Amino acid sequence: MGQQAENILEFRNIYKAYPGVQALNNVSFSLRPGEVHALVGENGAGKSTLIKTCSGAIYPDAGTITIAGEDFAWLTPKLSRQKGIAVIYQEFDLVNELSAAENIFLGKAIRKGWIIDRKAMNERSRELFRQLDIRIDPDVLVRDLTVGFQQMVEIAKALSEETKILIMDEPSAPLTNQEIEAMFGVVRRLKESGVAIVYISHRLDEIFQISDRVSVMRDGELLATMDTAGTDREQIVKLMVGRELKETFPEKAAKTGDEDVLLELDHVTGNGLKDISLSIKRGEILGLGGLIGAGRTELAQLLFGVEPIKEGRIVYKGQEIHPKSPEKSIRMGIALVPEDRKQQGVLLHMSIRDNISMPMLKALSKISVIQGRQENDLVERFKSSLRIKTPNIHQIANNLSGGNQQKVVLAKWLANDPEIIIFDEPTRGIDVGAKQEIYGLMDELVKAGKTLIMISSEMEELIGMSDRIVVLCEGRITGELRREEFDQEAILKLASMN
Amino acid sequence: MSVSDYFKKYAIFLVLIVMIIVFAVLSPLFFTPSNGMMIARQVSFMGIASVGMMFVMLTGGIDLSIGSALSFINVVGAYFMVKMEMPILPACLLCLAISSGFGFVQGVIITKLRVPPLIATLAFMTMLSGLAFIISGGMPIYGFDKAFNVLGQGYVGPVPIPVLVMVAVLAVGAFILNKTYFGRYFYAIGGNEEAAMLSGINVDWTKQLVYTISGFCAGLAGIIMLSRLNSGQPTTGSGFEFEVITACVLGGVSVAGGSGKMFGVVVGVLMMGVLSNGLLIVNVKEYAQQVVMGIVLTVAVSFDCMSKYRMERKNKEIKAQEGGAL
Known part of the structure; x- marks a missing residue:
């Protein structure tokens, strides 16, 4: 033959x-x-x-x-x-x-x-x-x-x-x-x-x-x-x-460990989570590890006000807060880049401009009327600073690639200048080149003093990007690892601890 | 945009033009300024209510209660002015407040009790219709102050006042959609409610707003109708909601929410008016008229949906290629 x-x-x-x-x-x-x-x-x-x-x-x-x-x-x-x-x-x-x-x-x-x-x-x-x-x-x-x-x-x-x-x-x-x-x-x-x-x-x-x-x-x-x-x-x-490119992660500046605590959860229960206590320091990237269904997304939902907490307290900047809706959380300076980009992140049927300005729209309006020029300026600024590839800002989001859509979601939040940004699987379904850009952006955000919470199922990403990793399993925290303790096996073990 | 895309996008507008040409050829009475004004006046109630309906539909909802709301306001307005002898202005304002209030309550039921819009507004449709009959005792109420007639029967120059009101409402509607932040929220919610909520939009508040506006528009149409007919009758608005929905759909407002332009709605409303007026002029009998209207609706909307489907499919195919090109 x-x-x-x-x-x-x-x-x-x-x-x-x-x-x-x-x-x-x-x-x-x-x-x-x-x-x-x-x-x-x-x-x-x-x-x-x-x-x-x-x-x-x-x-x-x-x-x-x-x-x-x-x-x-x-x-x-x-x-x-x-x-x-x-x-x-x-x-x-x-x-x-x-x-x-x-x-x-x-x-x-x-x-x-x-x-x-x-x-x-x-x-x-x-x-x-x-x-x-x-x-x-x-x-x-x-x-x-x-x-x-x-x-x-x-x-x-x-x-x-x-x-x-x-x-x-x-x-x-x-x-x-x-x-x-x-x-x-x-x-x-x-x-x-x-x-x-x-x-x-x-x-x-x-x-x-x-x-x-x-x-x-x-x-x-x-x-x-x-x-x-x-x-x-x-x-x-x-x-x-077509070019030399490793999956590299930005260099980490050493943390002294005595940065002030920005957000603290005190025995929080609700939305499938049980007795969650953790604190997040200003300017760090806190990684949330665990298997799918471990409660990481659920935790993000609580912080962002999508679901209510049943018990416990959330303290933000020294004050107890009660996130009741995304609208209120956004006003407090919390942002969420959700897991399901197409369903939850971008409004596919609307333009890049509409997407980016959406959380800011009310603030951009005078007596309910949108100030068109200010809106365009803002959107143009973030379009170029995030290098969103598009002929113009009136392009419908549905016509963009996954990486560019994710950048639109990011731009939407950055325009709003939040303190804490929660990333839920930030690079899922995004190709290698765009991934690097997203990592770079996250790094820039931290350097600009923002605090990030990152949920990731990709072990390399979790280890590469986080300053600290908290692992969840079945709605509970099963462990916390400092940078020097990061280890794939240790994380997996904590993630499947019953 | 290429010529053919342009053609597809404005297909429904072309259908309207063709319709006008056909009627103009068939009858010399059709294409005259006075008949034009007549059509405009006929559709003014529909035009006013279609703005509210469009807002509701943009958010992915529907409002079946507007026909009954129109009847109800018709009767209640007559009751206030004739039976209770209230002065015109307070009576009208009270009517608007009541119809907006009913709209708001429906919005609350839909958002807080999570009742699907179709059911919630169907319930109000039934209820308001019943109330209209109870208040009127099934009989027309008439005997208004002459001054009240101006609203529905008066003219400014050659233009009937209801037409002016319609134009004003359409203009305000277009302004809300294009220039205000909440207008943009309507599109966002209808396209993807979850993503809209996660972008910080207060979805419940926005939905309550659109049902309130829809109630307001229905009430306004009801008052003008009352003035035009000079009598309050509980059956005035029967079937009205479907005419308005038809006009919106003809105008390209998506039943699924998230898309539609005010210009399209204007075209849809005019089409309804041209069709019923034109058929009357060329002497088509009433029942045959209904058949023709049904056919035109089917053909026009199929044409529109097909061209949109083709365009989307073409976009998708191209996109599958360009996909992730960074």
């Missing part, structure tokens, strides 16, 4: 242009049976377009796609499915109100005549779950499953039909560390059974853990395909960004 029959999927010289962009530029890509092939690149590098070409959602302008020796100029969604290609997207295609089994057989229910054969579907689902070595009751509603298990259902759904090629788009993004381990287990079993897997991720650690080969894309071109074992992190990052 020749080289070509060895590949189950092969893209040769694929081109795809959109108005103004060459989305795929002479891309050649191959996939062998039973391999995990990682696909990396910054946002906009062309990964999504490549996947869409596989799934038949878009037609390439030129080039050949070969699946198991058969040549195609393009695929349709139906053809792609028939040839055994399945895609698991970041947003799951599951119906929350249906059971796991019903979801797996959605649209292709096993029937006896007119009647749905629930028993057979449950049996078959159980069989699938057994193959993947995961424990899910086929009768349980998807709504009641954790994100990790929902993803397993999604995988089982893909496998319920003959699947030879599984494409996973950022599968680890919503998962906790334990869930990621479980997912890796499933991926390895699939691999053993001969399924070829395309694995897309922003997290380079994972790529080294799970993949056999890695392809790097940038600006619509596939630059290189390498054996994972024969490359390293730096080489990949260099290819991705």
Whole structure:
């Protein structure tokens, strides 16, 4: 057998242009049976377009796609499915109100005549779950499953039909560390059974853990395909960004430890949190570590006035405060950069200007009338100081990249000149280059005397950026680490302490 | 913006122009200044109420109570002036206060008791309609001071006073939307309530405000209607809320909230007026008129929704590429 029959999927010289962009530029890509092939690149590098070409959602302008020796100029969604290609997207295609089994057989229910054969579907689902070595009751509603298990259902759904090629788009993004381990287990079993897997991720650690080969894309071109074992992190990052760039964190100025306390929580209970006591000093970055669901976001919500506290006291600048609404917290100088940027951070349908000036709007108004020039000046100032890339401030936020959207959220708060800024997963889903900029901005803020609270599930980020780390588990504080005590293992241990 | 994008964006405006041309060709009576004024006067009540409705819809809500509120104010106003012999000005101001008050109460129920707007305003629609019948005893109330007639029947030069009031209300509405901070809040809340709240917007207060304004506009329309008809009747406003919603939707106000322009609403209101007036002039029978209006509404809105959908899809495709390009 020749080289070509060895590949189950092969893209040769694929081109795809959109108005103004060459989305795929002479891309050649191959996939062998039973391999995990990682696909990396910054946002906009062309990964999504490549996947869409596989799934038949878009037609390439030129080039050949070969699946198991058969040549195609393009695929349709139906053809792609028939040839055994399945895609698991970041947003799951599951119906929350249906059971796991019903979801797996959605649209292709096993029937006896007119009647749905629930028993057979449950049996078959159980069989699938057994193959993947995961424990899910086929009768349980998807709504009641954790994100990790929902993803397993999604995988089982893909496998319920003959699947030879599984494409996973950022599968680890919503998962906790334990869930990621479980997912890796499933991926390895699939691999053993001969399924070829395309694995897309922003997290380079994972790529080294799970993949056999890695392809790097940038600006619509596939630059290189390498054996994972024969490359390293730096080489990949260099290819991705086209310049030497390490995930570096700004130098830390030593803290004397006797800065004055800006905010203090005294036995605070509420919103799922139990007996939280901690103090935050002026000018520090306090990292909040823990697993997803440990109560870190809930703590941010309490401080920002989204949810009320039940017991305990919050003392801010020496005075007890009762955050009742974000509006009031903002006025006191507290800001929150929320976890879910698109749902909670930016108003996607509104312009950059509207987004940035929103918290300030009342203050920018005289007898309710917005002072247009002052507003524009303010927005322009923050647009340039944060280097938000946009033709003009009237651009709709939805048209910006993730990194630029996050900058808009930051600008919105900086314009308001807060004392404390809470960052909830500040760099989630943001590419390497933009990450560095966000870190740089956080550093500038601290230098300007601001106090930051940072929630992060990325260990490197947490350790790299924080002056002090408080770890939560199941709504309680399980430990506090000073800079010299920072250690990945120690944090993980505290995070899973019951 | 390319020519075709421009065309799509103002599609509904073009439909209005086409409609006017068609009626003008069909009947020489249609395209005359006096008929124009007539149309303007006919739609003035709808135009006034549509400003409040639009605000409510921008925040993602809906106000079904305005038709009944119009009837109620119609009857109550008549009761104050005829039965209680209150002077005109205090009676009118009291009416406006009452209708705004009802709007505010609905806002409070929606924000504090978390009742969906559709249900809360449906309840008020039923209640206010019942109250209008109780107060009037089901009979028209008439016998007003001559001075009161001016409001609904008078002219300034060639322009009927209700039209002037409508223009003023539309202008104030446009000003609120474009120039005031709370006007911008309407869009923010309708587009994404959670993000709006997290940006420091007092969502409850803003929603209470829009329902209060909607009540105010309905009350104002009710008073002018009373003056025009010269009698207070409990059925005056039946079906009015749907006409107003139709005008807003025709004008491109999204039912889901967050988008819509005052100019669009003006076009939507005019379209409703042109259609009913034009059909009457070309002698289409009343029931057939309803059928035609239904068809035009469907076609016009489908056209609009389709072109928006296409534009969005195109944007999305392009965006998928440009995506994260930093």
